[in-house]
Amino acid sequence: MSTAIVVFSYNVPTYHYNKKSSWCIIDKKKLRQGVTMAGKIKITLEEYRLEKGISKYKICQACNLQPRQLNAYCNNKISRVDLDVLTRICDYLECDLSDILKYTSEKKSKKTD
DSSP: OOEEOOOOOTTEEEEEEESSSSEEEEEEEHHHTTOEEEEEEEOOHHHHHHTTTTOOOHHHHTOOOOOOHHHHHHOOOOSSHHHHHHHHHHHHTTTHHHHEEEEEEEEEEEEHO
């Protein structure tokens, strides 16, 4: 799997896709100093969808998505987050972004490991 790096501006953290199928937030200032502080963002769309009892087919039809694209989001295997797609999904499911995206800081994940 390839690695993608998305940079929004100099003062904003870098978002980096790692091999474990999650997004990491890296503070560029710390990165220049040789220290990496990274958290993980996991897409929990599949769990939310199953909890609400909504089929993938209905989401694809309502949000104008290809099944392959929705499966990538459901399986947390996307290389780039498309905000338009997330907006359409949230509108259809009548949920907040925080319902389908979960952030875990590196400090919390080390304590639980």
